[in-house]
Amino acid sequence: MATYKKRGYKPKTKAEKADVLEEQSTTAEVFNTLDQGASKTEEWVAKNQKYIFIIVGLAAVIVLGYLGYNKFIQEPKESEAMNDMFQAQKYFDEAINTGVEKDSLFNLALQGGEGKFGMLDIISEYKGTDAANLASYYAGMAYLQTKDYSNAVEHLSNFKSDDVVLGPIAQGSIGDAFIQLEQKEDALDYYTKAANMSSNAFTTSMYLFKAGNVALELGQHSKALGFFKRIKEEFPSSTEAANIDAFIGKAEAASN
Template sequence: MATYKKRGYKPKTKKEKEEIVEENSTTAEVFNTLDEGASKTEEWVVKNQKYIFGVVGAVALVVLAYLGYNKFIAEPQQKEAMNEMYTAKKYFDDAVSGISSDSLYRMAIDGGEGKYGMVDIAREYSGSPAANLANYYAGISYLNLKDYENAIAYLDDFSSDDKMLGPIAKGGIGDAFVQLEQLDKGLEYYEKAFKANVNEFTTPMYLLKAARVAIDLGQNDKALEYLKRIKSEFSASTEASQTDVLIGQVEASL
């Protein structure tokens, strides 16, 4: 146990004198070690300062390049892409409203009036949010034109956390696979669609589609699970009115 000694204390015995000499020696050794360590650190910094400044400079350049890219390239590019999309989006909206649907879906894809279509925007502005959204519109347009391979390709390139667009894109891929008679893939994407976001619109819709395909595939236990979920969790949905008959059919076959 260490013993506290007052300032000015003078050793009385030979043993105490030896202890104080030893303590002073140890303290001096510690400071010498620290001094040597500091000297070595300083020597290393001096020796490698070009390398250190190079690393610092490189990091600064990366940060500045990122900020510059966002300010002078990404932001103007996104604005330009959204301006280009305006006309194609109008064609798409009119097609959804039922006005000359097929020709307008085609114009939404290919463009018109000297403006890009969704395919052009997806290609020319690749990597931008506008290009991502263009993939969605192109995919849905192809789906309505019964071009199922292109519908799958463009919808698969679209990604979103939006509670509607995300599930609808997955469900659209499911619709395309079902039309191509690839029922197992259709079921897979319907399941992805109703799991992507739980809401009163898309969830019961894709649960019902998944249940119907599961019945066709002979997966009656899965179909029954999905139908009962619609009935219990989404009883106010339009899909719920169709579940009783289907549940009866499935239970009769089990």
């Protein structure tokens, strides 16, 4: 059994002397093992020092390269892209807000005018930028407004956003395009996706309502009923909730 020994303690018996010698021997072995381990580590480092420096150097190059790319290439590129997109965005806004020569303005937004880039140029020239991503949204919506539904689907599908309103509108607009292409099953998928992307009284209730009506047309009455009930329960103050009981009744009647 081990006992606590005060500092300066001197062994009195042979047994105690033997214990002390054994303890000192064990301690020496421990430190010797540690010394050997340290020596082996030092030998390994010395032997592989060249490779260690290469690995550390490569890691530094990758990190600095990434930071440098963002600072000196990506950021200026984003700024340049947004500047080049200004005129096209102006055409788009005019088409939405004024309604005068609407199709012509949307085409200018797409193709460019006055020597300035259009949205299609931004997408082509500035691939991988936030500006090009946003240009895909504008292009898709412009094609939707000018009834070029296939191109609307293509460009809106390329747009990515986590925004609680913009993201659902892009997906729901793909659904609108599929309605015009008479692909109702696809439209229902996109309306459902748009409704589930976020939860708000504007986009969620709007796309639940559109999904419910398309589901009714497709004969999917129980699914339509579920969409309409969600509007009533989750968004009772929304525009779509105003006459929702009539649609719930219609879906229930069709289900029976």
